[in-house]
Amino acid sequence: xxxxxxxxxxxxxxxxxxxxxxxxxxxxxxxxxxxxxxxxxxxxxxxxxxxxxxxxxxxxxxxxxxxxxxxxxxxxxxxxxxxxxxxxxxxxxxxxxxxxxxxxxxxxxxxxxxxxxxxxxxxxxxxxxxxxxxxxxxxxxxxxxxxxxxxxxxxxxxxxxxxxxxxxxxxxxxxxxxxxxxxxxxxxxxxxxxxxxxxxxxxxxxxxxxxxxxxxxxxxxxxxxxxxxxxxxxxxxxxxxxxxxxxxxxxxxxxxxxxxxxxxxxxxxxxxxxxxxxxxxxxxxxxxxxxxxxxxxxxxxxxxxxxxxxxxxxxxxxxxxxxxxxxxxxxxxxxxxxxxxxxxxxxxxxxxxxxxxxxxxxxxxxxxxxxxxxxxx
Amino acid sequence: xxxxxxxxxxxxxxxxxxxxxxxxxxxxxxxxxxxxxxxxxxxxxxxxxxxxxxxxxxxxxxxxxxxxxxxxxxxxxxxxxxxxxxxxxxxxxxxxxxxxxxxxxxxxxxxxxxxxxxxxxxxxxxxxxxxxxxxxxxxxxxxxxxxxxxxxxxxxxxxxxxxxxxxxxxxxxxxxxxxxxxxxxxxxxxxxxxxxxxxxxxxxxxxxxxxxxxxxxxxxxxxxxxxxxxxxxxxxxxxxxxxxxxxxxxxxxxxxxxxxxxxxxxxxxxxxxxxxxxxxxxxxxxxxxxxxxxxxxxxxxxxxxxxxxxxxxxxxxxxxxxxxxxxxxxxxxxxxxxxxxxxxxxxxxxxxxxxxxxxxxxxxxxxxxxxxxxxxx
Numbered sequence: 001x002x003x004x005x006x007x008x009x010x011x012x013x014x015x016x017x018x019x020x021x022x023x024x025x026x027x028x029x030x031x032x033x034x035x036x037x038x039x040x041x042x043x044x045x046x047x048x049x050x051x052x053x054x055x056x057x058x059x060x061x062x063x064x065x066x067x068x069x070x071x072x073x074x075x076x077x078x079x080x081x082x083x084x085x086x087x088x089x090x091x092x093x094x095x096x097x098x099x100x101x102x103x104x105x106x107x108x109x110x111x112x113x114x115x116x117x118x119x120x121x122x123x124x125x126x127x128x129x130x131x132x133x134x135x136x137x138x139x140x141x142x143x144x145x146x147x148x149x150x151x152x153x154x155x156x157x158x159x160x161x162x163x164x165x166x167x168x169x170x171x172x173x174x175x176x177x178x179x180x181x182x183x184x185x186x187x188x189x190x191x192x193x194x195x196x197x198x199x200x201x202x203x204x205x206x207x208x209x210x211x212x213x214x215x216x217x218x219x220x221x222x223x224x225x226x227x228x229x230x231x232x233x234x235x236x237x238x239x240x241x242x243x244x245x246x247x248x249x250x251x252x253x254x255x256x257x258x259x260x261x262x263x264x265x266x267x268x269x270x271x272x273x274x275x276x277x278x279x280x281x282x283x284x285x286x287x288x289x290x291x292x293x294x295x296x297x298x299x300x301x302x303x304x305x306x307x308x309x310x311x312x313x314x315x316x317x318x319x320x321x322x323x324x325x326x327x328x329x330x331x332x333x334x335x336x337x338x339x340x341x342x343x344x345x346x347x348x349x350x351x352x353x354x355x356x357x358x359x360x361x362x363x364x365x366x367x368x369x370x371x372x373x374x375x376x377x
Numbered sequence: 378x379x380x381x382x383x384x385x386x387x388x389x390x391x392x393x394x395x396x397x398x399x400x401x402x403x404x405x406x407x408x409x410x411x412x413x414x415x416x417x418x419x420x421x422x423x424x425x426x427x428x429x430x431x432x433x434x435x436x437x438x439x440x441x442x443x444x445x446x447x448x449x450x451x452x453x454x455x456x457x458x459x460x461x462x463x464x465x466x467x468x469x470x471x472x473x474x475x476x477x478x479x480x481x482x483x484x485x486x487x488x489x490x491x492x493x494x495x496x497x498x499x500x501x502x503x504x505x506x507x508x509x510x511x512x513x514x515x516x517x518x519x520x521x522x523x524x525x526x527x528x529x530x531x532x533x534x535x536x537x538x539x540x541x542x543x544x545x546x547x548x549x550x551x552x553x554x555x556x557x558x559x560x561x562x563x564x565x566x567x568x569x570x571x572x573x574x575x576x577x578x579x580x581x582x583x584x585x586x587x588x589x590x591x592x593x594x595x596x597x598x599x600x601x602x603x604x605x606x607x608x609x610x611x612x613x614x615x616x617x618x619x620x621x622x623x624x625x626x627x628x629x630x631x632x633x634x635x636x637x638x639x640x641x642x643x644x645x646x647x648x649x650x651x652x653x654x655x656x657x658x659x660x661x662x663x664x665x666x667x668x669x670x671x672x673x674x675x676x677x678x679x680x681x682x683x684x685x686x687x688x689x690x691x692x693x694x695x696x697x698x699x700x701x702x703x704x705x706x707x708x709x710x711x712x713x714x715x716x717x718x719x720x721x722x723x724x725x726x727x728x729x730x731x732x733x734x735x736x737x738x739x740x741x742x743x744x745x746x747x748x749x750x751x752x753x754x
Contacts (some may be wrong), residue, residue, distance in 0.1 A: 008456070008483070008754070020479065022753050076692045087751040096692065097653045099709050102397065121654055124708050150691055153661050182690060259468070276474045277498055277530040284530050289672050290724055291753055295688075305546070311672075312529050313559060314431070314721050315453045315473065331501050332408070332476050344691050347667055347725070350751050373751075374727050376399050377385070377669055 010353045020332065021274040022287035024349040028365055030268035031061075031247060037263035038246050039068045040090050045233045050074055050222065051095060052244030055343050055373035058352070059087030061247065066091070072115065074242050078103050085114045087371055093117040095178055095222070095242060097145065097153055099125050102377035104132035105375065107140070117141035119178045121155045123166055124373040130170035141175035142167045143222060146207045148179045148200035157206035161214045168216070175222035179204050180242060185227030186296070190257050197231040205236045230259045250342040252296040269345070269352075270302060270359065271337040273317065278331045285317040285335055292337060293344035299337035302359070309337065347373055386608060387730045391741040398651040398711065399664035401726040405733050405742055407645035408438075408624060414625050414640035416445045422610045427451055427470060429600065429621030432720050434749035435729070436464030438624065443468070449492065451619050462491045464748055470494040472555055472599070472619060474530055476502055476523065476670040480754065481509035484517070496555045498532045500543055507547035518552035519544045520599060523584045525556045525577035532585035537593035538591045545593070553597035556581050562604030563673070567634050574608040574751055581614045593656050607636045629673040630697035646722070646729075647679060647736065648714040650694065655708045662694040669714060670721035676714035679736070686714065724750055 010019040019025060042049035051065045062073045062084055072091025075081045081092045092114055100106055110116055111133070120142055133140055143188050144163045147154030155163055160177065167174040184196035192209040204221055211218050222240035224232035226249075232238040245253055248269035258264070273287035292299050294311065300306045301319065306326035310318040319335065321328060329335055336359055338346040346352070352368040387396040396402060428442045430450040439450045439461055449468025452458045458469045469491055475481055487493055497503050497519055512516055521540045524531030532540055537554065544551040554700070561568055561573035581598055588595050599617035601609035603626075609615040625646035635641075637708035650664035669676050671688065678684045678696065683703035687695040696712065698705060706712055713736055716722040723729070729745040 008479075018479075020754050022476065100398065100651060101407050102385075102395075122708065125654075151659075152693055152695060154587060276476050277502075286754070289670075290721055293666075295666050295671055295691075302507075314672075314724075316529055318529060331499065344667055347691075348751065349753070374725065376726070377397050377663070 019366040022291040030266040048240040055244035080372040091115045108132045108136035111138035111140045119145040121145040126166045143178040145178035148203040157203045160207035161210040180223040185225040248342040283319045288315045290314045292339040296341035302336040385427040399668040407643040425617040432621035457749040460749040485509045485513035488515035488517045496522040498522040503543045512591045520555040521556035525580040537584035538587040557600040562602040566618045625719040660696045667691045669716040673718035679713040
């Protein structure tokens with residue numbers, strides 16, 4: 001139902017002050033520096049970059065990543081792949097399991113239109129995928145996901161050989177290993193992350209040994225995220241990085257201890273809000289958790305370390321002085337939030353407002369559609 | 378960007394088994410019983426019912442509430458009002474403050490098309506609203522919001538008189554008091570809720586006394602939510618109930634100790650999911666917090682008290698045996714989640730799938746558009 005509300009957020013050429021609130025705003029200058037830094041890193045380390053589009057859900061940003069050297073992008077869901085493919089993203093990897101027959105028929109149809117890869121972690125999963133692909137005869141790359149310590153999806157490393165053989169026997173292409181340690185991304189200390197990725201590396205070595213034992217070549221190990229990718233790149237095991245959040249960064253990633261060799265990524269994603277109710281002890285802003293995801297904690301107020309954000313529910317945020325003498329913002333005043341977690345925050349918005357020239361005096365360059373917003377299945 | 382994915386979720390006439398996952402499913406029989414129970418309650422108690430549409434964000438459900446006796450609906454945001462007005466909902470109350478000039482111009486334009494009301498909590502807010510309304514000359518009802526103990530928006534009760542006078546002096550219509558205690562809704566014990574609403578009632582009495590002292594009539598006190606409305610209705614102070622969640626109920630409301638005199642509302646909102654990865658100790662389902670809001674805690678697995686849900690991130694849920702002997706679901710098996718909090722869960726979906734005949738053997742009757750999804754501003 002298009003009620004025209006996208007048009008009310010902002011228009012290209014508007015000054016930042018004119019952006020309606022709450023709005024999701026991208027600092028395009030900061031984003032460009034993040035894109036360039038990651039592209040340079042992967043080039044320098046000789047690893048492929050396949051950024052995760054679940055962060056931005058935008059065909060425009062995916063195409064810019066590919067133009068900057070990425071081999072393609074990852075997605076988590078069939079419908080995300082469909083949304084981006086429809087807008088010209090031609091190399092997609094569904095880095096997740098799909099087992100439903102109706103959805104696998106869509107996967108097969110998509111494989112006939114774009115270069116497509118997918119993950120599996122069970123014999124039954126291979127068989128279901130193979131049945132769908134037989135009907136379409138389109139090519140697809142199949143990665144075996146192994147559990148590298150996350151405890152979510154993924155086969156045991158020793159089972160990689162049997163799965164790879166099953167893939168080959170079914171007439172599909174075994175493309176390598178999916179090895180992503182999601183939990184490691186947000187371990188605060190560098191030493192903890194190092195330890196977690198060392199465990200993940202051991203799992204990869206075990207899976208490769210199992211494949212070697214049956215003489216099945218593992219062409220590629222793909223994985224890594226924005227909190228740990230320096231470690232995977234240095235391991236000599238991973239050949240492809242799937243980092244997503246580096247594009248925008250969020251409060252939760254910024255709270256990590258920085259990895260010594262990592263590029264410095266900047267916050268590029270903000271929720272612009274404004275004060276809608278003012279009291280002696282608090283200002284209430286028009287952005288609650290319908291505007292920013294709070295699964296990884298509350299947002300930080302950008303460049304106002306004297307203020308602290310408290311959860312005010314779906315539609316409100318409550319802003320108080322950190323302690324003592326802070327100047328509380330006045331009615332109508334804008335505040336900018338750095339979301340706790342970028343991926344699900346983006347999923348709450350139809351549109352991102354792309355700004356050049358900074359958040360103080362910048363100008364709206366473009367509206368960026370969140371093409372795969374709500375692509376759940 | 379319509380990529381056609383709504384059409385892949387389900388079609389009217391489909392059996393429940395054919396609904397794609399993850400999908401937001403409404404048990405229409407249960408919802409109808411909830412609607413009827415609340416309509417009967419408000420009729421019996423002689424209070425007006427103006428349900429909060431922030432729960433369902435659907436013009437179809439809003440119209441059904443009005444057909445069932447509600448005087449209109451509440452919304453929280455200008456853009457929600459616009460979305461519902463565009464689809465035939467003709468009596469709307471923005472139960473929240475709006476202070477931005479551009480947004481107030483939209484409020485004024487809307488007031489020319491539907492019966493509209495709005496809340497204010499400051500002199501500056503009244504003046505900004507009055508400036509916008511002078512330009513349009515449309516009528517609008519203005520409620521003074523008082524803080525009844527929530528500590529978010531709302532003026533001090535004693536300031537209600539000055540605000541009401543300011544509203545009248547500006548040529549606007551003072552319609553009464555907005556008195557909603559959001560925090561009281563989720564206090565678990567009946568006694569705690571009773572105490573919180575008694576404090577709120579004291580605030581209402583204080584505001585009414587201040588209005589009486591300056592001989593300004595308070596035509597209506599509006600407020601209450603699905604956790605406390607029996608108390609507001611019994612107080613003799615509130616004349617209008619704004620309950621929203623009773624339509625669907627959620628896990629968080631169900632965890633409340635039931636109010637003795639309250640109608641029994643049923644769960645009517647579910648996320649259908651399926652197992653996408655199966656392990657000896659866990660099943661991983663395809664619904665994470667991109668499918669259900671977790672601000673009020675994790676979902677419950679419907680009619681599987683032997684299973685427990687753990688957060689698996691944006692796209693996954695991890696399901697384990699409660700203890701001991703539970704049968705873990707198999708690959709592809711459907712599980713139904715009762716979301717922790719209905720309002721922001723609905724906001725994650727473009728479409729709700731309305732089912733008749735129950736979740737086991739029912740049939741899809743209709744797709745219900747979430748018309749005001751993402752209406753943030």
